[in-house]
Amino acid sequence: MAYVDSLLSKCTCFSQLKQLQAHLITTGSFQFYTHRAKFLDFCAVSSAGDFHYAVHIFRNISSPYTNEWNGILRGIAQSNNPINALTFYVSMSRSPCKPDALTCSFTLKACARALARHETLQVHAHVIRFGFDADVLLRTTLIDAYSKCGDLGCAYQVFDEMCVRDIASWNALIAGLAQGNRPNDALLLFKKLRGGNMEPNEVTVLGVLSACSQLGANREAGIVHEYIKSKNLDRSVIVCNAVIDMYAKCGLVGRAYDVFNEMKCLRTRVTWNTMIMGFALYGDGAEALELFERMGQAGIEPDSVSYLAAICACNHAGMVEEGMKLFDDMDRCGVSKNVKHYGSMVDLLGRAGRLDEAFKIVQSMPTVPDVVLWQTLLGASKTYSNVEMAEIVSKKLVEMGSNHCGDFVLLSNVYAAQGRWHDVRRVREAMKGQDVKKVPGCSYIEVGGTIYKFMNGDQNHPRWKEIYWKLDEILLRIREYGYVPETNNVFHDIGPEEKENALCYHSEKLAVAFGLISTPDRTCISVNKNLRICGDCHVVIKLISKIYEREIIVRDRTRFHRFKGGACSCKEYW
DNA sequence: GTAGGGTTAG
Numbered sequence: 110m111a112y113v114d115s116l117l118s119k120c121t122c123f124s125q126l127k128q129l130q131a132h133l134i135t136t137g138s139f140q141f142y143t144h145r146a147k148f149l150d151f152c153a154v155s156s157a158g159d160f161h162y163a164v165h166i167f168r169n170i171s172s173p174y175t176n177e178w179n180g181i182l183r184g185i186a187q188s189n190n191p192i193n194a195l196t197f198y199v200s201m202s203r204s205p206c207k208p209d210a211l212t213c214s215f216t217l218k219a220c221a222r223a224l225a226r227h228e229t230l231q232v233h234a235h236v237i238r239f240g241f242d243a244d245v246l247l248r249t250t251l252i253d254a255y256s257k258c259g260d261l262g263c264a265y266q267v268f269d270e271m272c273v274r275d276i277a278s279w280n281a282l283i284a285g286l287a288q289g290n291r292p293n294d295a296l297l298l299f300k301k302l303r304g305g306n307m308e309p310n311e312v313t314v315l316g317v318l319s320a321c322s323q324l325g326a327n328r329e330a331g332i333v334h335e336y337i338k339s340k341n342l343d344r345s346v347i348v349c350n351a352v353i354d355m356y357a358k359c360g361l362v363g364r365a366y367d368v369f370n371e372m373k374c375l376r377t378r379v380t381w382n383t384m385i386m387g388f389a390l391y392g393d394g395a396e397a398l399e400l401f402e403r404m405g406q407a408g409i410e411p412d413s414v415s416y417l418a419a420i421c422a423c424n425h426a427g428m429v430e431e432g433m434k435l436f437d438d439m440d441r442c443g444v445s446k447n448v449k450h451y452g453s454m455v456d457l458l459g460r461a462g463r464l465d466e467a468f469k470i471v472q473s474m475p476t477v478p479d480v481v482l483w484q485t486l487l488g489a490s491k492t493y494s495n496v497e498m499a500e501i502v503s504k505k506l507v508e509m510g511s512n513h514c515g516d517f518v519l520l521s522n523v524y525a526a527q528g529r530w531h532d533v534r535r536v537r538e539a540m541k542g543q544d545v546k547k548v549p550g551c552s553y554i555e556v557g558g559t560i561y562k563f564m565n566g567d568q569n570h571p572r573w574k575e576i577y578w579k580l581d582e583i584l585l586r587i588r589e590y591g592y593v594p595e596t597n598n599v600f601h602d603i604g605p606e607e608k609e610n611a612l613c614y615h616s617e618k619l620a621v622a623f624g625l626i627s628t629p630d631r632t633c634i635s636v637n638k639n640l641r642i643c644g645d646c647h648v649v650i651k652l653i654s655k656i657y658e659r660e661i662i663v664r665d666r667t668r669f670h671r672f673k674g675g676a677c678s679c680k681e682y683w
Numbered sequence: 684g685t686a687g688g689g690t691t692a693g
Contacts, residue, residue, distance in 0.1 A: 146685090147685090150685065154685095176684090176685075179685070179686095180685075183685070183686090210686075211684095211685065211686055213686095214685095214686045214687075215685090215686080217687095218686090218687090244686090244687095245687080246686055246687045247686080247687075248687085249686095249687040249688065250686075250687050250688090251687095252687085252688085253687070253688065275687090275688095276688080277687050277688045278687080278688080279688085280687090280688035280689080281687070281688045282688090283688085284688060284689065285688090310688090311689075312688050312689050313688085313689095314689095315688090315689045315690065316688080316689075318690085319689090319690085345690095346690085347689070347690045348689095348690080349690085350690040350691070351689085351690045351691090352690095353690090353691090354690070354691065377690090377691095378691085379690060379691050380690090380691085381691090382691045382692080383690075383691045384691095385691090386691060386692075387691095413692090414691055414692055415691090417691095417692055417693075418691075418692075420693090421692080421693070424693080447692090448693085449692060449693045450693080451693090452693040453692095453693045454693095455693085456693065479693095481693060482693080485693070667693075
């Protein structure tokens with residue numbers, strides 16, 4: 110039996126694997142289910158194997174044993190169609206051969222990858238019925254599956270009901286909360302973990318770092334970094350990469366660069382990519398491109414993510430020619446392009462008003478343009494009031510079934526700018542007929558060690574009345590500087606007055622107003638938004654920075670905006 | 684005797 114293991118591990122390609130199978134068959138060993146199971150497992154999972162071939166062999170087994178089922182389930186869970194594992198799982202349940210804990214583990218893994226919440230629930234029921242629910246590993250898998258399917262309530266419940274937990278159980282939930290848009294709860298859970306006697310490891314801090322990155326929690330960021338150093342967890346390059354990313358996303362690109370320069374472990378390609386992206390976040394095109402050059406000199410070939418980061422940096426700095434050169438270099442260096450590279454180029458050219466060239470890029474691309482790419486082009490069409498382009502692009506978006514509120518708003522704005530009110534009304538009707546999706550905007554701000562979250566029109570903050578009074582004062586004062594609200598950014602069937610209100614209570618404005626009333630004069634205000642900052646907020650915050658003599662930093666989904674003395678560091682490149 | 688938790692991206 111040992112020799113089968115040894116030979117399997119030496120197989121580097123499919124033909125060798127088939128030779129081994131031929132050998133096992135001719136010597137009669139393939140009838141021994143243990144050999145067959147090992148073979149199936151390896152064949153389904155290894156890069157030398159072939160998943161379809163594994164399925165083929167499996168189907169020819171008249172009555173497979175549990176470990177043979179498990180091998181094939183493990184393979185399907187890792188394949189491109191993990192949901193197929195459910196079919197196999199059901200067949201297995203109906204066969205004389207009963208599932209064991211591993212069967213459930215692989216099936217749950219498949220559920221997690223397929224984002225299948227309902228199926229996770231069903232397998233969970235089986236886990237209980239089969240009496241496996243005391244299994245720590247299986248429960249951790251359950252936490253992970255529920256988290257990935259977006260059901261953090263169930264994930265929490267599985268965690269709470271565990272009598273024995275190990276560090277992986279904690280890690281699964283911390284990572285789940287961090288990735289499930291509940292970064293504050295992830296930090297709280299980490300604090301709770303530190304209060305006990307369990308020792309956090311690399312995986313734990315990766316979840317925590319991710320939570321800090323999302324929150325832009327620069328105070329917390331320093332604390333977590335100190336903790337990592339004290340526990341020597343920064344010997345792991347993966348942890349260092351996440352620290353660099355966190356500092357960059359928390360507005361501390363200088364500290365990110367310090368970590369990059371002072372690493373004790375070897376930098377990987379991801380390290381370089383993260384740092385280049387870090388500079389791109391600030392619109393620092395020169396630093397990003399210099400690093401991109403140095404990366405090649407250091408013997409690390411840029412990959413498609415490196416190019417994307419560099420092009421993105423050009424994008425945020427308005428460096429059109431440099432971006433186009435990088436885009437062309439990719440073909441020469443044999444680096445493959447994906448829809449994000451095309452999307453970024455469309456953005457770069459679109460912002461520069463070169464809409465025809467942007468459209469040519471779309472037409473020339475071998476992959477199908479996605480919704481985001483068309484939205485980018487629609488945004489550029491709006492900026493340059495190009496009605497024809499906006500119409501073509503909107504049609505594409507409708508064909509693709511996009512029901513995003515912003516698409517309708519942009520098109521209607523293009524029409525409104527031309528005074529084509531009939532068309533505005535038509536778009537509005539079309540919008541009503543659909544189930545239009547709107548991702549809720551939210552902004553975070555840290556004051557006195559607490560991170561506050563604001564939603565649009567939010568009145569949940571204990572000082573909400575003061576915040577709204579401050580906003581009213583702001584609006585009065587900035588009107589003296591000629592501010593007129595861009596009411597057509599809002600597209601609801603409401604009167605002009607409410608339109609203005611909806612705009613002026615955007616989450617980023619609420620957060621800035623709260624910053625103004627709760628922090629000392631002349632100190633810097635940092636706000637973090639989950640979506641892109643809106644045009645009106647951008648204008649308003651520029652004026653606030655001037656009138657109230659405050660430096661205001663807003664991190665939005667794509668980059669940092671540093672407002673000072675009435676201007677923004679982005680120079681209107683978003 | 685094959686299981687669980689993880690870094691970069693328009």
